[in-house]
Amino acid sequence: MKSLVLQEDPREKLVLKDSPRPELKAGEALVRIRAAALNHRDQWCRVGMYPGLRYPSILGSDGCGVVEEVAEGGEQAWLGQEVILNPNVNWGSDPEFQGYNYSILGMPTNGTLAEYIAVPVHRLHPKPTHLSAEEAAALPLAGLTAFRAVFRKGGLKSGDLVFITGIGGGVALFALQFCVAAGAKAYVSSGHEAKIEKALALGAAGGFLYKEEKWTKGPAKVAPLGFQAIIDGAGGPDFGEVAKMLAPAGNLVVYGTTAGNPSPIHIPRLFFSQANIKGSTMGNDQEFADMVAFVDAHKIKPVLSSVRPFAEAISAFDEMAAGGQFGKLVIRVSE
Ligand SMILES: NC(=O)c1ccc[n+]([C@@H]2O[C@H](COP(=O)([O-])OP(=O)(O)OC[C@H]3O[C@@H](n4cnc5c(N)ncnc54)[C@H](OP(=O)(O)O)[C@@H]3O)[C@@H](O)[C@H]2O)c1
CATH class of the missing domain: 3.90.180.10 (Medium-chain alcohol dehydrogenases, catalytic domain)
Structure with a gap:
């Protein structure tokens, strides 16, 4: 074969x-x-x-x-x-x-x-x-990873504000589609303007170019109190700034490190805001069945x-x- x-x-x-x-x-x-x-x-x-x-x-x-x-x-x-x-x-x-x-x-x-x-x-x-x-x-793999990250770890529900990094990625796009289907308001980042445009067409509320200087000021404007969850597969030099975008007691879910290990993180900011940093990888077999049922129910493509x-x-x-x-x-x- x-x-x-x-x-x-x-x-x-x-x-x-x-x-x-x-x-x-x-x-x-x-x-x-x-x-x-x-x-x-x-x-x-x-x-x-x-x-x-x-x-x-x-x-x-x-x-x-x-x-x-x-x-x-x-x-x-x-x-x-x-x-x-x-x-x-x-x-x-x-x-x-x-x-x-x-x-x-x-x-x-x-x-x-x-x-x-x-x-x-x-x-x-x-x-x-x-x-x-x-x-x-x-x-299968990206859908399962996104499903656990968004729901079990991110705890996202209708009306929540969520930030998803690197929207061109397979997992990131499923995370966006799941958040939109669940009624959460999703903002995204990308290295490419054209990908942000496509994410908006899929229901993202806004997008920011992570290659621009001080780009995290944009998300801070649309979510002055922070995001209830951040779904991050990038890590890298922006991680510390991305972590600051979290709402009090929010969930920072990390499932990948495409951009490498992070730069220094402002730890006091994390403990004063009662931040939850959660690693997430794939998902259990029940979540796989639940993910496929969710995709079926919402006719997600x-x-x-x-x-x-x-x-x-x-x-x-x-x-x-x-x-x-x-x-x-x-x-x-x-x-
Ligand atoms: N833990 C797990 O179970 C699990 C499962 C699946 C994937 N992963 C990991 O998660 C990551 C993504 O996987 P994938 O399969 O979705 O990969 P992918 O389809 O290749 O997507 C990678 C994306 O990373 C984004 N990116 C690159 N540099 C970035 C930066 N500096 N800041 C923000 N985003 C950046 C890009 O988004 P733009 O093009 O929009 O810039 C790119 O599209 C990989 O590191 C992978 O190993 C882990």
Whole structure:
């Protein structure tokens, strides 16, 4: 089968090549992947900046496909169904915190950037009917991360003011769509004016260019008392200033660090404002089901930056590295 493999070669770690079709173990389903989507972790893996890298590995945490075979011990009713895959591997029994043998589909286990994948049937979820295969493939990892960050950690509800950093990102855009659907008033930042315009069209109340000098003065004007929640996947040199935008007793939710580790933070500001700084990663299996139900109920459509054929998959990684995308980078794997 065709596959995109991460290999240990300093010249180019990604290679499109034939790999053996996976063999099913008891309780597993064989899914023919129709579409897969990239997450920033795939690019971190490519450049060696992800923990526990294993070579060779098939990357990809997000996929939508059709169940072609179910091994003994698995529910045969899945046969022929269009599905998306829950990318959590072994979240465990504590809804607050993933277990110690937790991992994410696509490293170290083989992922969705291949014609076929074998996963336990309990990782299958019916494809939302209002989504195409390409749209559905874009949903799992980023949708789950945004859902937990916005609701469980951010505590957002109708009427709240929220600030979302780096709106061109896959997670950030789901966070915006979820906030808008929940009735929260969402402001965003971006490095690109055009992305802010697109975010406004999706329901953002306003946007600010983080590449401008002293840009956090803008958000301070629209929310003089601060934001009830800030959803941040960037970190970086602006983190201290972004943290100051939090309302008293607000939730600063951090799920990523695309811009690197933060500059110094004014700690007294945090304790005097009773700030809650909350790390958030992916989400438990119940949240995955709740996220898909929320997307279904609100008929939310993932924002796709581009869809390209499998033969051009590596160029999607280049596009992500350059940061030009607005939304998810999707690969059409098979018909
Ligand atoms: N903890 C988890 O479970 C989890 C899950 C998913 C992702 N992540 C992490 O979260 C981050 C985003 O992931 P993703 O897949 O959504 O990535 P992505 O689609 O590649 O988006 C990255 C975005 O970061 C924004 N950005 C870059 N520099 C910035 C800066 N200085 N200030 C503010 N924003 C900046 C850009 O927004 P603009 O283009 O608008 O400027 C860019 O679109 C990554 O670091 C990823 O590893 C963590």
